[in-house]
Amino acid sequence: MQAKNIISDQELQAKLIAGEESAFAALYDRYSQMITAYIKRFVNSSDLADDLTQEVFIKVWQCKSKLDEVKSIKAYLLIMARNHTLNSLKKAMRFDVAMAEVIGSFVEQRNETEEELLSKEYLNFLNKALSELPYRTREIFRLCRQEGKSYDEVAFAMGISRNAVKNHMVSSMKILSASVKKDLGISLSILLTLFLKS
Template structure:
């Protein structure tokens, strides 16, 4: 950590939760440039990246009570930046083709350290959400979505009807979709494109 920063990330986080603006200013000084550079890789515009970065920090301050549940404020900042950028681009581009290009850009560039950190966070979330599904439903979801098997192949392997497989998949997608939307603020389809491709 550079010498100019006297507080650790954890100390800053605690002070922001307590409403200390000076700690929020230090968080901004510490991470705004790197977040802006991160966002710029996807929006290809310095001005837009700066605007989106400002909006991310505004959200952090407005929802500072949520920081109590956050383990790493740095990881949280990058996750917020990614979600906010995706949502902003989605609103700006209703075209499926344009959205697919943006998603592919995210997928192609996720080998950096920050991306690995985010991938790990999202995958842990997805695993946790899957673990809460009933056993048979979870098994069918993994066979269909993670192993790419068809409904017919899964039905044959498990000795159940194709319709039963379909019903399990519809149920799991409803549960996961609601959970992902509530907790991460993105759609399940975006999460699956990013991490089960």
Template sequence: MTFPNENFLLNRMSTGDEKAFRKLYDFYRPDLYRFVFKFIKSNELSNDICQEVFMKIWEDRWAIQEVSSFKSYLFTITKNHTFNMLKRAAVEDRIKGEVLRNYTVSKNDTEESLQAREYQQFLQRVLDTLPPQSREVFKLCRQQEKSYDEAAQILGISSSAIKKHMVRSMKVLKFAVEKDMGIAFSVFMQLLAQSGDWLPVFEA
């Protein structure tokens, strides 16, 4: 759904019309907020991101006429700001704490359940790239919650070998998460844990 007379308002905004900007802001902000909140789960941080996005829209208003779809442009900027916020969670304790404290997934919310499932499927795709024994070690230690000693006894290898497998697997997973998903690894692991998946937050 687009805003009635959107092109007219965009043209007006590009010339510095604040009233036109306000109308676009009032129309699109609720959808943007819902989109951001799905990932961030914090009222404060979601509001911050929405404000940052619209500030950028206003600052770059002169270029709006070159945009073929304002809605797509708006949501692309919002997605980038959202993922940047999740990246910052890796190094800024306040943001990380806010995200993790507020992130809970409702089992009755289809959209959020699908999002959690996407995380789980991504995890499985990465695990499928591991060597068979590394994958088995990961399964024993994380899915079945075996200790390193217990996993070593089951597989007939040393505990130090188990740890080496886990360290390598964790490095592969961390690299894939931060490269392909663009979010902090610690945040990704916490989201999985809170989504009800079998994988707890852990260090290798």
């Protein structure tokens, strides 16, 4: 442990400016835990803090030629960590806000004609996908998802066990999910929400 600290921060900085990878490794060993702990105060997630720490050190390496202007490498790392973390959080928030606005706008602006066309397209796709399932599986899916019956009610109506109903549903959901994702590029849950909401 002492070997790492024999070289001063100033010497480490000079070697880093010269492009010595061993100096970068030494810097990472010396300060990565401190930077991760600091970032974690902002993001409250160990995995995210680890990722952001890696990104901070990559930026330091990429901008090593500017380090000759830096008086304290430790202070520089902390400032860089704070700025990078805040910028990343702002971007993430902007993305969430933008997505919420797009979805909100889409819901508000849809008219009945578009809604009908979209529903017909999705309904046709769902019916086609369902028609490829075995008859009993298709019937169980229809009763559970389209009529909203419970597994117990379907089991009683069809004279089979609740477990058999569950197995048919798991099978149909897997097949439909793969088909919807492949052909429509959306998740099955989104399709079912659009289809079953009326």
